[in-house]
Amino acid sequence: MKVQINPERCQGHGRCYDLAPDLFGDDDEGFGKVLGDGTVPPGQEHDARLAALNCPEHAIELLEEA
Amino acid sequence: MAADDRFSENYLQTREERPLGTRSEVVTGPVSDWATDFSHVEPDWAADPYPIQDDLRQRCPVAHTDRFGGAWLPTRYDDVAAIAYDTERFSSRAIIVSNFRPPRELAPVGGSPPISSDPPFHHDARKLLLPAFTKTAVTRQEPGTRRFCHSLIDAFAGQDVVDAARDYAQHIPVRVIADMLGFPPEDGPQFRTFVEDLLEGINLPPDERIERVSRLFDYLLAQVNDHLEHQRDDLTSYLLNAELYGRKLDPSHVVGTMALLLIAGIDTTWSAIGASLWHLAKTPGDRRRLAAEPGLLPTAIEEFLRAFAPVTMARLVRDDVHWHGVDMKADDWILLSFPAANRDPAQFDRAGEVVIDREINRHAAFGLGIHRCLGSHLARMELRVALQVWLERIGDFTLADPSAVTWSAGQIRGPRTLPLRIR
Numbered sequence A: 001m002k003v004q005i006n007p008e009r010c011q012g013h014g015r016c017y018d019l020a021p022d023l024f025g026d027d028d029e030g031f032g033k034v035l036g037d038g039t040v041p042p043g044q045e046h047d048a049r050l051a052a053l054n055c056p057e058h059a060i061e062l063l064e065e066a
Numbered sequence B: 001m002a003a004d005d006r007f008s009e010n011y012l013q014t015r016e017e018r019p020l021g022t023r024s025e026v027v028t029g030p031v032s033d034w035a036t037d038f039s040h041v042e043p044d045w046a047a048d049p050y051p052i053q054d055d056l057r058q059r060c061p062v063a064h065t066d067r068f069g070g071a072w073l074p075t076r077y078d079d080v081a082a083i084a085y086d087t088e089r090f091s092s093r094a095i096i097v098s099n100f101r102p103p104r105e106l107a108p109v110g111g112s113p114p115i116s117s118d119p120p121f122h123h124d125a126r127k128l129l130l131p132a133f134t135k136t137a138v139t140r141q142e143p144g145t146r147r148f149c150h151s152l153i154d155a156f157a158g159q160d161v162v163d164a165a166r167d168y169a170q171h172i173p174v175r176v177i178a179d180m181l182g183f184p185p186e187d188g189p190q191f192r193t194f195v196e197d198l199l200e201g202i203n204l205p206p207d208e209r210i211e212r213v214s215r216l217f218d219y220l221l222a223q224v225n226d227h228l229e230h231q232r233d234d235l236t237s238y239l240l241n242a243e244l245y246g247r248k249l250d251p252s253h254v255v256g257t258m259a260l261l262l263i264a265g266i267d268t269t270w271s272a273i274g275a276s277l278w279h280l281a282k283t284p285g286d287r288r289r290l291a292a293e294p295g296l297l298p299t300a301i302e303e304f305l306r307a308f309a310p311v312t313m314a315r316l317v318r319d320d321v322h323w324h325g326v327d328m329k330a331d332d333w334i335l336l337s338f339p340a341a342n343r344d345p346a347q348f349d350r351a352g353e354v355v356i357d358r359e360i361n362r363h364a365a366f367g368l369g370i371h372r373c374l375g376s377h378l379a380r381m382e383l384r385v386a387l388q389v390w391l392e393r394i395g396d397f398t399l400a401d402p403s404a405v406t407w408s409a410g411q412i413r414g415p416r417t418l419p420l421r422i423r
Helices: A015-019 A045-054 B009-016 B043-047 B050-059 B077-085 B121-133 B135-154 B165-169 B171-181 B185-200 B206-229 B235-241 B251-264 B266-282 B284-292 B294-307 B376-393
Strands: A002-005 A024-026 A032-034 A060-063 B062-065 B071-074 B161-163 B312-317 B321-323 B326-328 B333-337 B415-417 B419-421
Touching: A002 A032, A002 A045, A015 A024, A015 A045, A045 A060, B009 B251, B071 B077, B077 B333, B121 B135, B121 B235, B121 B251, B135 B165, B135 B171, B135 B376, B161 B165, B165 B171, B165 B266, B165 B376, B165 B415, B171 B185, B171 B235, B171 B251, B171 B266, B171 B376, B185 B206, B185 B251, B185 B266, B206 B235, B206 B251, B235 B251, B251 B266, B266 B284, B266 B294, B266 B376, B266 B415, B284 B294, B284 B376, B294 B376
Parallel strands: B071 B333
Antiparallel strands: A002 A060, A024 A032, B062 B071, B161 B419, B312 B333, B321 B326
16 A cells, blocks of 8 residues: 655645654645655554545545555 | 834834725624524524534525625535635635625735735745644644643642633633744733634624724734844744745735734634533543543544534635525625534534544544644644643543533634533
8 A cells, every 4th residue: 555645635734644653744834745655564554544534635645556 | 234114104104094995784683594694693603503503504505694794604514615625716805704894905915814815825925834833843832831731720729610711721822822923921811802802893893893903903013113123033023034025024914914823823722622621521421531541632632623613714705606506796705614514414424423532533623725724733732732731630520510601702612611620
């Protein structure tokens, strides 16, 4: 699984870096950013889903690998 | 460095000569039908707006009133979101419903940028402020906030009943924002008056309202002058030095933003802290669960923000438009009720209940779109610290007299009297 942030939608609510701090961080203006290349390490899939499902702007995309 | 003469007599004169807006008739008194005559400043709404909103969502999802010179009230999540995202048709040039509409020429800057600004200016004015309000930046305020909360509870010694709104919740955001702006902490009590003048005095005769608002601007100008003489590391000095498009900010921009930063964080956060304590005081199960599982607090806080969202924003319709079944006229107000959106059963399961372990909670308490509350990270920090310290220090507490609880009317709703028995 990989995570992505759509910068057109992100408004810096920060739910992703609150809920999944190992996967997301904030930039100098508080917008969310994906840490590393966005690959979700095994065991963190729940956090990734939680971040996506709590984003008020629907800015987080989960890419499930086949 | 040349003296900063932006705030000289010239500026004061420009303020006096600003173009006038339009005024509407002040209408008060009981509401005849919430679908056609709503008023968010009447006592029934202040006491409990949720049954009214639930009823409207069913039978008239975009309600109207002739009060305030004409206003609309959407109560569905999808409609509130659509308006928040549509900055083309709905302007932020005024965001507090009243009987005064500022002149159209005030857009896209508005009186208190960036909350009152429209694109494209909004983006640039907001960008100046974002770095000071990131989650990382506001953690610097956390130790001081925690010490201050403890000092408020220390002062409860010997009392069995305390007013958690007046003697606790109210003081926390006042202290934090005074510190960030570099205003004297002893001026806190004045800020409450400014907040009431701006946000609750909306049905006062317009001349009286203008008179009251000018008191805030006099205060801010005094702070500006003090900071021009004594520069320091705070938001006021930052705004005085900030540049946009290659020059320092227009004086009305500086003062308008100072007004925004002072007012916007106070009774909003005060309301959120108070409403959370009110819920816990009357819900022993949730109180005990949070005491036993402190790790659940951040999840519970999101639910308190959803269920008791303190803030309703407003917009002005730009041009006549047929929108979701109704005919809106240019300059009609829209009351943008995030509280109503947050209780829409089409968006949330068990929307009317407080579920403190709700895992998926895409609430709109801090707004949606480009105007997402600038201070949301600060507000969340204050709310978390205020509740942590309270729960740690005061294990068990109940409503001393449920009928004595009072709630503010208008666009910011929260407890203003909240007597709690703490031992």
